Amino acid sequence: MTRTLAGVLAMSAIATASLDAQGFGVRLGGHGVYLSHQEIAEGRSASGLGFGGELRIQLSRIAIEGEGAMVSSLTPDSAGLAAFDLTYGDARLSVLVARPFSIEVGAGGWTVEPAFAAQDVGYLKAGVLVESPLTRLGDIALRGAYLVPKFSGGGDAGFGFEVGVKTMIGTPNGRFRFGGGYEFKRFDRSITAPGATEETDLPIQFTAARFGLEIRF
Amino acid sequence: MLRSSLALALLLATAPMVLDAQQNTTVQQAQTAYDQLRYGDAITLVRRAIRERLTQADQVTAYEILAFAYAALDSTAQAIEGFKQLIFLDPNREPDVEAVAPRIVNAYTSALGDVLVVRRVDVDSASFIAGQGSVPIRFEVSRPSRAVARVLGPGFDAVIDSFLVGRQGLVEWRAVDAEAAPVPPGTYQLVINAFERDNQHGAQVDIVVRHAPVDTIPHLLTLPGQSELPEMEAPPRDWQPLGLAVLYAGLGAGAALALESEVLGGGGQTAVFSVTLGSAMAGLALSLKKPDLRPVQANIRYNRLIRDELTRRNADIAQQNTDRRRQILLTVVPGGGTQ
Numbered sequence: 001m002t003r004t005l006a007g008v009l010a011m012s013a014i015a016t017a018s019l020d021a022q023g024f025g026v027r028l029g030g031h032g033v034y035l036s037h038q039e040i041a042e043g044r045s046a047s048g049l050g051f052g053g054e055l056r057i058q059l060s061r062i063a064i065e066g067e068g069a070m071v072s073s074l075t076p077d078s079a080g081l082a083a084f085d086l087t088y089g090d091a092r093l094s095v096l097v098a099r100p101f102s103i104e105v106g107a108g109g110w111t112v113e114p115a116f117a118a119q120d121v122g123y124l125k126a127g128v129l130v131e132s133p134l135t136r137l138g139d140i141a142l143r144g145a146y147l148v149p150k151f152s153g154g155g156d157a158g159f160g161f162e163v164g165v166k167t168m169i170g171t172p173n174g175r176f177r178f179g180g181g182y183e184f185k186r187f188d189r190s191i192t193a194p195g196a197t198e199e200t201d202l203p204i205q206f207t208a209a210r211f212g213l214e215i216r217f
Numbered sequence: 218m219l220r221s222s223l224a225l226a227l228l229l230a231t232a233p234m235v236l237d238a239q240q241n242t243t244v245q246q247a248q249t250a251y252d253q254l255r256y257g258d259a260i261t262l263v264r265r266a267i268r269e270r271l272t273q274a275d276q277v278t279a280y281e282i283l284a285f286a287y288a289a290l291d292s293t294a295q296a297i298e299g300f301k302q303l304i305f306l307d308p309n310r311e312p313d314v315e316a317v318a319p320r321i322v323n324a325y326t327s328a329l330g331d332v333l334v335v336r337r338v339d340v341d342s343a344s345f346i347a348g349q350g351s352v353p354i355r356f357e358v359s360r361p362s363r364a365v366a367r368v369l370g371p372g373f374d375a376v377i378d379s380f381l382v383g384r385q386g387l388v389e390w391r392a393v394d395a396e397a398a399p400v401p402p403g404t405y406q407l408v409i410n411a412f413e414r415d416n417q418h419g420a421q422v423d424i425v426v427r428h429a430p431v432d433t434i435p436h437l438l439t440l441p442g443q444s445e446l447p448e449m450e451a452p453p454r455d456w457q458p459l460g461l462a463v464l465y466a467g468l469g470a471g472a473a474l475a476l477e478s479e480v481l482g483g484g485g486q487t488a489v490f491s492v493t494l495g496s497a498m499a500g501l502a503l504s505l506k507k508p509d510l511r512p513v514q515a516n517i518r519y520n521r522l523i524r525d526e527l528t529r530r531n532a533d534i535a536q537q538n539t540d541r542r543r544q545i546l547l548t549v550v551p552g553g554g555t556q
Binding site for chain 1: 455457458461462465466468469470472473476477478480481482484485488489491492493495496499500502503506508509
């Protein structure tokens with residue numbers, strides 16, 4: 001998985017250099033990550049620190065954004081649960097409709113290692129991105145999206161939602177920026193066991209917070 | 218008696234006026250006799266001196282003593298004749314109306330009205346570009362007459378004006394020849410002749426003409442009375458960054474709290490609140506930071522107009538300087554010689 005992430009970052013760098021030559025706006029960032037994962041019931045939670053990267057390509061009113069993060073060991077908050085690794089990825093395409101509002105669609109998910117230590121989740125999403133400059137030195141973004149998930153252990157989620165905030169400040173020319181943000185996701189997963197007539201609620205909450213540096217090319 | 222004494226005092230007061238640098242002994246004796254109120258002796262001595270060879274200055278002094286002495290003796294006709302001779306010799310010499318007796322002034326005025334002379338020829342100093350200016354020359358004639366102004370100089374002889382004059386006349390000399398080319402530098406004689414029937418009188422004054430290149434006009438760095446306005450200004454402090462940061466981060470945190478599952482509790486609350494607080498702090502910092510200067514479009518347009526006008530005027534100046542380098546500055550000053 002580490003090699004996969006390194007490959008993504010290398011490809012991002014190559015893409016950045018290529019697009020910069022064509023006059024596109026490209027941002028590349030690296031950040032530290034805090035992940036929190038909760039599942040099924042209060043107390044069944046795990047959290048940990050890791051690292052990640054982000055790439056954003058801006059072309060006129062369209063922006064393509066991808067980010068990834070990995071935490072090598074999410075430590076359970078309760079005894080009796082095993083620690084696990086988590087690799088998270090998210091890709092988005094946003095189109096500016098009327099400043100500061102953009103519509104956003106994307107896909108993402110995470111996988112855990114070892115398998116079945118927690119649910120692997122994949123999702124499609126559609127939502128709104130509101131992005132405003134604070135001054136020439138910074139900007140802030142707020143996003144919300146409806147999520148359509150798929151779980152490795154089966155089940156459905158009638159309700160899946162994501163909220164995110166990101167604040168960056170930096171140099172007047174916008175070349176360097178630092179700051180942080182978070183994304184909070186909730187899935188109301190439910191599953192009907194074989195032979196059972198009633199659904200069992202197995203909700204999932206996932207929070208990814210990050211703090212890091214971006215470079216614009 | 219009192220009136221006679223007063224008149225005598227006035228006559229005495231005029232005595233210094235005729236004490237010019239005279240050489241002739243007889244004229245000096247006549248002056249002494251006049252000063253001692255021996256008017257008869259003064260007249261006799263002057264008449265004797267006139268028969269001698271006198272310089273012009275002595276002649277002037279002699280006729281002045283003669284006229285004053287006759288006036289003192291109430292011999293008005295002889296006084297007028299004396300003044301006429303004085304006027305012909307030196308048309309610019311006249312009694313001081315504030316210092317001499319009215320009878321003397323009246324005699325002089327009568328004499329002046331009887332003769333035709335050109336007097337008080339006055340040339341102002343002037344500098345002008347050849348063909349674009351002139352030097353004014355003022356003069357007086359004692360009687361209405363036709364005045365003819367003529368200038369003679371190195372390779373130049375031209376009548377510059379001819380006109381009827383009542384008393385005061387003005388001639389403008391452009392110092393150019395018939396082809397409108399500037400006259401060569403040098404000393405010129407301006408002769409003004411007055412004609413009235415058979416009477417004629419002329420006066421001459423020297424004029425010096427000098428040539429010099431015309432000064433060029435310096436280019437303008439600014440327009441007089443107009444200065445450029447600042448194109449950037451510091452806007453007032455703006456709390457919008459803080460407001461936006463609190464709004465966005467607050468909405469995000471509120472939504473995250475609202476979406477929290479009742480079953481699972483708030484596992485990621487610490488991260489959410491940290492980012493929210495950080496966003497608010499960033500907004501506060503950006504609001505407290507000194508605002509960036511912003512352009513003032515009205516001032517920018519105004520400055521552009523000023524610069525355009527400055528460019529236009531400097532182009533005009535450059536064109537004028539091109540012309541000026543081909544021109545000649547004439548300076549005309551009185552030469553000092555007058556006849």
